[in-house]
Amino acid sequence: MISSRTEIANQPHVSIKGTSDGLIIHLGAGDWNSLITTLANKLDRTPTFFRGGRVALNVGPRQLSAPQLEMIGNLLSKFQISLWAVLSDSLETQQVAAEMGLETSLALSRTERLLAEKQNDPERLVAGGEQAMLLRRILRSGQSICHAGHVVVIGDVNPGAEIVAGGDIVVWGRLRGSVHAGSNGNDQAIVCALVLAPMLLRIAGYVARSPGREDSEAYEQSVVPEIAFVHNGQIVAEPWRAMESLYPDWRADLLRRAANTLSTWF
Amino acid sequence: MGATVITITSGKGGVGKTTATANLSAALAMKGKRVVAIDADIGLRNLDVVMGLENRIVYDLVNVVEGACRMRQALIKDKRIENLYMIPAAQSRDKSAIRPQDMIDVCDQLRPEFDFILIDSPAGIEQGFRNAIAPADRICIITTPEVSAVRDADRVVGLIEAEGKGPASLILNRLRPQMVHRGDMLDTADVLDVLAIELLGIVPEDEDIIVSTNRGIPVVMENKSRAGQAFCNIAARLLGEDVPLMDLEEKPSSSWLSKIAGLVRRG
Structure with missing residues (x-):
């Protein structure tokens, strides 16, 4: 679940945790560039462990700009990790994340x-x-x-x-x-x-x-x-147009099935 | 066989709960039933004013609940109509002075002596409302044809259903047929469309109500106003009589054109 601010403050600036909602990267307070470097170092230490996985990013109250978020996304994709959600107390950050097509809450939160x-x-x-x-x-x-x-x-x-x-x-x-x-x-x-x-x-x-x-x-x-x-x-x-909305090929399918049925008769 | 307890409530304020309570109580008493009206709006009492019994108050509902007086001492007898009584609310206290169980106890005491106990609920959905509906056998929701009043009525219907007190029935108050006709007011169908509960009656907007409220004489006592007639019909329906809804349309102008139109429609 989403950590509260106090928890984040007590943690090291960057931490990666496995939870029931998958991997979550916590970015704490501090200078943005040094956080990125720390994160890169952490990932570099066990590059195969995260490969192919997907992570959520928790930035707490921090306001992220679109370029900053992109920077993180690029860094993660370098390690073949996909970013799927950004958690933040900041509405601006949430908005930026939503505009980039990322989730702003964990599953079912x-x-x-x-x-x-x-x-x-x-x-x-x-x-x-x-x-x-x-x-x-x-x-x-x-x-x-x-x-x-x-x-x-x-x-x-x-x-x-x-x-x-x-x-x-x-x-x-x-x-x-x-x-x-x-x-x-x-x-x-x-x-x-x-x-x-x-x-x-x-x-x-x-x-x-x-x-x-x-x-x-x-x-x-x-x-x-x-x-x-x-x-x-x-x-x-x-x-509501009956079948089309959910099953675009229903006509063709129906004809094919009718033909099959007929062929078994004759 | 004890009395039927009917609570009149609305959610929104100013839609006519007190007027309806006063008039239905009077109308039922005029039909020979023994009726007591209880003002459950503690702190903002005005049923006594509308019923014209203001100057007779000695004890009130809170006094009864707290045991400061006997029930009989708080019952005010209306001298104009046989069998009509009321218990006023306290003016100097607030809703927290009584609990739902107190209302149930009061009604249980009154049940053997009366045919109907009508409770005038305060506006809102808080404690006062919960007090008022606690003893109810039947609940009448009153609303006006306005979106806000209907929204509140819908909320109250939901709360009543959740309390297992449903289904409530509806009184549509202050309808103005001409405005409906012009399409400037919600009509009965629009209101029922949202609320989907039984319609007990429709009361047209009527200036006589304001006059009668100020004079402390319920309109049903002067059997000529349209609103008074509507309340009498509702009272009859509460007694199980099958009374058709009033024709609220103004008399059509008797020009030859409209007569022909009428003939064509009839044919």
């Missing part, structure tokens, strides 16, 4: 944090552990669902309600609350709903806002089920 918060909440509606969670009810304002897997709601998600899912979010009803799919950083996650009109829609680190009340009302008039996903670095919503 947001979900787990929320799960932990919900443990003592009397309105807790969470059951953890399952692959998917099915809810057959209206999610009302102020209610929040937090689940590490997929979340399926049969019913409306009203304005002011919130769903955070590690996986996909499917709403068989009107989605008008806030949702965060792929909260563990999975940008392959999708959100789909019969009426997709959320106040706020997030997939992994990407955010989309509703176009506004006026528009959404007109929108609900001519409603079709929609699916939202991340495409070229932004969230797009498309009308």
